[in-house]
Amino acid sequence: MSERPIYLDYQATTPTDPRVVAAMLPYFTERFGNPGSVSHAYGHEAERAVEKARGQIAALIGAEAREIVFTSGATESNNLAIKGAAHFHRAQGRDHVVTVATEHKCVLESAAALERDGFRVTMLGVDGRGFVDPRDIERAIDGRTAIVSVMAANNEIGVVQPIAEIGALCRAAGVLFHSDAAQAVGKIPIDVNAMTVDLMSISGHKIYGPKGIGALYVRRRPRARISPLIDGGGQERGLRSGTLPTPLCVGLGEAADISRVEMAEEAVRLLALRERFLSRVRARIPEVQLNGDAEARLPGNLNLSFPGIAATDLMEACPGVAVSSGSACTSAELEPSYVLRTLGFSDERAGASIRIGFGRMTTEREVDRAAEILTDAARGLARTGSIRDEKARALPI
Numbered sequence: 001m002s003e004r005p006i007y008l009d010y011q012a013t014t015p016t017d018p019r020v021v022a023a024m025l026p027y028f029t030e031r032f033g034n035p036g037s038v039s040h041a042y043g044h045e046a047e048r049a050v051e052k053a054r055g056q057i058a059a060l061i062g063a064e065a066r067e068i069v070f071t072s073g074a075t076e077s078n079n080l081a082i083k084g085a086a087h088f089h090r091a092q093g094r095d096h097v098v099t100v101a102t103e104h105k106c107v108l109e110s111a112a113a114l115e116r117d118g119f120r121v122t123m124l125g126v127d128g129r130g131f132v133d134p135r136d137i138e139r140a141i142d143g144r145t146a147i148v149s150v151m152a153a154n155n156e157i158g159v160v161q162p163i164a165e166i167g168a169l170c171r172a173a174g175v176l177f178h179s180d181a182a183q184a185v186g187k188i189p190i191d192v193n194a195m196t197v198d199l200m201s202i203s204g205h206k207i208y209g210p211k212g213i214g215a216l217y218v219r220r221r222p223r224a225r226i227s228p229l230i231d232g233g234g235q236e237r238g239l240r241s242g243t244l245p246t247p248l249c250v251g252l253g254e255a256a257d258i259s260r261v262e263m264a265e266e267a268v269r270l271l272a273l274r275e276r277f278l279s280r281v282r283a284r285i286p287e288v289q290l291n292g293d294a295e296a297r298l299p300g301n302l303n304l305s306f307p308g309i310a311a312t313d314l315m316e317a318c319p320g321v322a323v324s325s326g327s328a329c330t331s332a333e334l335e336p337s338y339v340l341r342t343l344g345f346s347d348e349r350a351g352a353s354i355r356i357g358f359g360r361m362t363t364e365r366e367v368d369r370a371a372e373i374l375t376d377a378a379r380g381l382a383r384t385g386s387i388r389d390e391k392a393r394a395l396p397i
Contacts, residue, residue, distance in 0.1 A: 003320075005319060005320050005321055005322040006320060006321050006322065006366045006369060006370045006373075007322045007359075007361070007362075008321060008322060008323050008356050008357055008358060008362070008366075008370055009322050009323055009324050009355070009356075009357050010300055010357035010358060010359030010362070011155055011156070011158070011183060011206075011298075011300075011301060011324075011355060011357040012324055012357070013205045013206070013211070014205060014206060014207065014208045014209075014359055014360070015208065015361060016205075016208060016209060016210055016251070016255075017208035017209075017254075017255060017258060017360070019254065019258060020208060020209055020210070020251045020254045020255050020258070021251075023250055023251065023253075023254040024210065024247040024248070024250050024251040024254070025247075027046070027049060027246045027247040027250050028247050031045050031046060031049065031246075032046075032246075033045050033046035033047075033246070034046060034243055034246075035047040035049070035050045035243075035244050035246055035249075036233070036235060036243060036244070046246045049246055049249070049250050050070075050244055050246055050249045050250075051065065052250075052253060053249045053250050053252060053253025053254070053256075054066075054068045054070075054249075054253070055253075056253035056254070056256045056257040056260075057202065057215050057252060057253055057256045058217075059256070059257070059260055060185065060186065060190070060256040060257075060259060060260045061181075061185060061190045061191065061192050061200065061202075061217060062190070062191035062192050062193050062194065063192050063193075063217050064220065066220065066237075067217055067218055067219060067220055068215050068216075068217060068218075069215060069216045069217075069218055069236045069237065069239050069240050070213065070214075070215055070236060070240065070244055070249055070252075071213075071214045071215060071216055071240055072212055072213065072214060073203050073204065073205070073211070073212065073213065073214035074104075074106070074180060074182035074201045074202065074203035074206075074214050075106040075214075076214065076229075076240075077180075077201035077202065077203075077214050077215065077216040078104065078106045078107050078110060078149075078178075078180050078201050079106065079110050079229060080216055080226065080228070080229050080239065080240065081147075081149070081178045081199040081201060081216055081226065082097065082099075082107065082110045082111065082114070082147060082149055082178060083110055083113070083114060083227075083229060084226030084227045084228065084229060084239070085146050085147040085176050085178065085199065085224070085225075085226045086114050086119055086146050086147060087226075087227045088146075088225050088226050088227040089146035089147070089176075089225070090119070090146070093144060094144050094145060094146035095118070095119050095120060095144055095146065096119070096120045096121075096122070096142060096144045096145040096146060097111055097114055097119055097120070097121045097122070097145075097146060097147055097148075097149070098121075098122045098124065098137060098140045098141060098145060098147070098148040098149070099111050099121070099122075099123060099124070099148070099149040099150070100123070100124050100125075100126065100132045100149075100150055100151070101123050101124065101125055101126065101338075101342045102126050102130065102132075102151075102154055102156075102157075102338075102339045102342050102343075103149065103150075103151050103180065104151060104155055104180055104182070107149055107151070107180055111123070111149075120144070122140045124136050124137065124140060125342060126342055126343060127343075128343055128344050129159065129292060129293040129343075130154060130157050130159035130291075130292045130293055130339075130343055131159065131161065131162070131293065131296075132150060132161060132166075134162060134165045134166050134169060137150070137166055137169065137170075138169050138173070141169075141170070141173045141175055145173070145175045146175070146176065147175065147176040147177070147178055147199075148166070148170050148175055148176070148177050148178070149177075149178040149179070149180065150163065150166055150177075150178075150179055151179060151180040151181070151182075151183070151184075152179045152180065152181040152183070152184035152185075152188075152190070152200075153181070153183040153184040153187070153188065153297075153298050154183070154292070154339065155182070155183050155326075156303060156326040156337060156339045156340070156355055157291050157292030157297070157301070157303045157339060157340070157343075157355075158183070158292060158297035158298035158300075158301025158302075158303065159292045159293050159296060159297050160184065160188060160296045160297060160298065163179055163195045163197065164194060164195045164196065167179075167195045167196030167197050168196050170196070170198075171196045176198045176199065176224055177196065177197055177198050177199070178197075178198065178199035178200070178201070179195075179197050179199070179200050179201070180200075180201045181200050181201060181202060182201055182202065182203035182206050182214075183206060183298060184298070185200075185202050185203075185206075185207060185256075185259075186206070186207035186208075186255070186256065186259030186260075186263060187207075187259075187263065187266075187267065187298055187299065187300065188263075188267065188298065188299075189263070192217055192219070197217070197219070198218075198219045198224040199216060199217060199218060199219070199224055199226070200216070200217040201214065201215075201216055201217075202214055202215040202216070202217070202252075204248065204251060204252040204255060207255045207256065207259050208255050208258070208259075208359075208360060209251045209252045209254070209255030209256075210247075210248050210251040210252070212245070212248055213245060213248035213249060213251065213252045214252070215252065216239075216240075218237075218239065226239065228240065228241070230242060266360060267299045268299075270299040270300040270358050270359070270362075271299040271300075273300070273358045273362055273364065273367050274299060274300060274301070274302055274358055276364065276367050276368070277302065277356065277358070277367045277370065277371050278290070278302060278304075280367075280368065280371035280372075280375075281304065281371050281374065281375055284371075284375040284379070285306065285375050285378055285379070287306075287307050288304050288305065288306055288307075289304065289305040289307065289349070290302070290303070290304060291303040291304065291305060291340060291343070291345070291353055292343075300357055300358040300359055300362075301355070301356070301357055301358075302355070302356040302357075302358075303326070303340075303353055303354070303355050303356070304353065304354055304356065305345075305349050305350075305352045305353045306352050306354075306378045307349075307352060308352065308382065309352055309378055309381050309382065310351055310352060311325040311351060311352055311353055311354045312325065312351075313381055314354060314374070314377055314378055314381065315354065317377035317380065317381055318373045318374055318376075318377040320369075320370075320373050321370045321373050321374060323354050323355060323356050323357075323374075324354065324355050325337065325353065325354055325355065326339065326340075326353070326354075326355045336350035336351040336353075337350050337353060340353055356370075
């Protein structure tokens with residue numbers, strides 16, 4: 001290919017905004033101090049930069065700066081929140097965790113690890129649109145529940161959960177509420193106080209910041225008590241020891257600030273791009289199916305099933321567009337999405353689904369061209385039969 005593919009996988013990662021890169025660069029060279037070295041000017045300079053970034057992140061979600069704990073990303077934040085809360089409250093006789101089957105793998109694996117360690121885990125399902133029923137959460141909470149974890153917006157189908165309602169019922173029950181908001185922060189309005197969230201995970205590279213940096217919001221009043229996973233020098237209120245990567249912290253802060261200022265306008269633009277793409281696809285392939293709720297979803301997300309066409313075959317047939325299936329790779333075989341299976345979809349429909357993500361750098365021209373490429377490929381596969389079947393026939397018996 002002479003040109004790079006059109007990038008429509010913004011739920012997987014985002015390019016770092018050039019403004020973020022510009023803010024970071026001085027902290028690799030001229031301002032290279034360790035923010036923990038407060039005995040001289042270099043350290044103070046780095047410390048001020050880190051604290052400014054902390055405040056920028058806090059402002060995006062309605063928190064206090066001192067409630068932001070830097071981590072390496074949302075995976076670490078989710079592990080710290082869920083495992084940290086479970087282990088801290090076990091001493092108080094609370095050894096029960098409640099979560100949802102459509103959560104990100106790192107949440108599900110954290111819950112599985114706790115279960116192996118003797119904790120009880122309740123795994124709730126969702127309805128056909130992707131929503132967990134708050135009444136199911138309320139029924140699942142008992143006197144030994146330590147934490148409830150529900151993601152704000154799903155990474156595959158983009159569905160936005162009723163976080164405020166869930167937060168209120170958890171507070172009423174005296175249970176910690178954690179939300180993996182890696183996909184939601186910077187894309188839809190988030191207010192941890194209005195939503196009664198105690199712990200919230202954030203990722204830098206989902207909001208046009210650098211990879212390798214994230215944050216965990218940890219409420220101070222009423223205090224969310226968790227145990228650290230990493231022991232060391234006591235940085236980050238003792239919850240996450242280790243020297244802070246100042247350039248990455250600065251980058252996450254700048255990305256958060258840009259999102260705070262531009263999020264509302266960007267959401268309108270992304271929603272228009274999403275509807276433009278979907279209308280063009282449906283005009284050429286009316287049978288295409290939208291997965292997840294049509295309204296309560298991220299403005300830049302689509303998850304579509306092309307009936308009778310395997311997602312892997314469709315993606316192989318259109319290398320000019322970068323999208324994903326959301327499938328997990330197990331034993332060298334791409335399995336249908338566990339998220340779509342949890343919605344009650346058949347393996348055939350789940351295996352025919354692709355995730356399409358629009359973002360800050362997406363243009364109308366790219367949307368139109370991508371819709372044309374994908375639908376041409378789908379039509380071609382429908383006429384000639386599955387690429388997979390052709391390969392299977394060529395295999396020796």
